[in-house]
Amino acid sequence: MALAVVGTVAVAGVGYGGYQALNDEGPYAEVVKVEPATKTWQEPNQRCEQVTVQRQKxxxxxxxxxxxxxxxxxxxxxxxxxxxxxxxxxxxxxxxxxxxxxxxxxxxxxxxxNTYTTTEERCQTIMETRSEQVGYNVTYRFDGQTQTVRMENEPGDRLPVENGRVVTD
Structure with a gap:
C-alpha cells in the first residue's frame, strides 16, 4: 500500500510538471516600478463676492x-x-x-x-491647477536592461515577451 501511495504521488508530480512545461509562458520582463502618469494644466476660474463700499453722494x-x-x-x-x-x-x-x-x-x-453705503460685486480671475491621470509609467527589467514605458493600464508584476521583444500594448 505504501508503494501505491508513493507511485500516485510520483505520477501526480510528473503530471503537474508536465502541465507547467506545456503552459509555460516563456520569458517575461519583470516590472520593478509603476507610477501613475498625470497631465497637469492651468485653468482660469472667476471668483466673485459681494462687498460693501462707501460712495460720495x-x-x-x-x-x-x-x-x-x-x-x-x-x-x-x-x-x-x-x-x-x-x-x-x-x-x-x-x-x-x-x-x-x-x-x-x-x-x-x-x-x-455726504456719503452712502452700497453693495458691489467684485470679481477676480484665479488660475487653478488641474490634473488627470493619463496612464502609468512602467519601469521593467529584461535581458539585463532596465527600461521605462508609458502604458494605459497597470501591468501587474511582469510583462510578456514575444519574439524577443517586451509587449507593452
Missing amino acids: PVKDKHQIAGSAIGAVVGGVIGHQFGGGSGKDVATAAGAVAGGYAGNKAQERIQEG
Whole structure:
C-alpha cells in the first residue's frame, strides 16, 4: 500500500510538471516600478463676492456757491458790527470776504462727508491647477536592461515577451 501511495504521488508530480512545461509562458520582463502618469494644466476660474463700499453722494453745488453766499452775508453782518464811518464799510467788506471763504470751505467739508453705503460685486480671475491621470509609467527589467514605458493600464508584476521583444500594448 505504501508503494501505491508513493507511485500516485510520483505520477501526480510528473503530471503537474508536465502541465507547467506545456503552459509555460516563456520569458517575461519583470516590472520593478509603476507610477501613475498625470497631465497637469492651468485653468482660469472667476471668483466673485459681494462687498460693501462707501460712495460720495453726487454734489449738486460743485463750486459751493450756496456756502460762499451764506458765509458772505453772515460775515458781512458780523463785520458791520465793527468800526465806524468808512471803517465800518471796510469791516463789512472784510467780513463778507472772510465769511464767503469760510462758508465755501464749510460746504466743501459737508459735501465730502455726504456719503452712502452700497453693495458691489467684485470679481477676480484665479488660475487653478488641474490634473488627470493619463496612464502609468512602467519601469521593467529584461535581458539585463532596465527600461521605462508609458502604458494605459497597470501591468501587474511582469510583462510578456514575444519574439524577443517586451509587449507593452
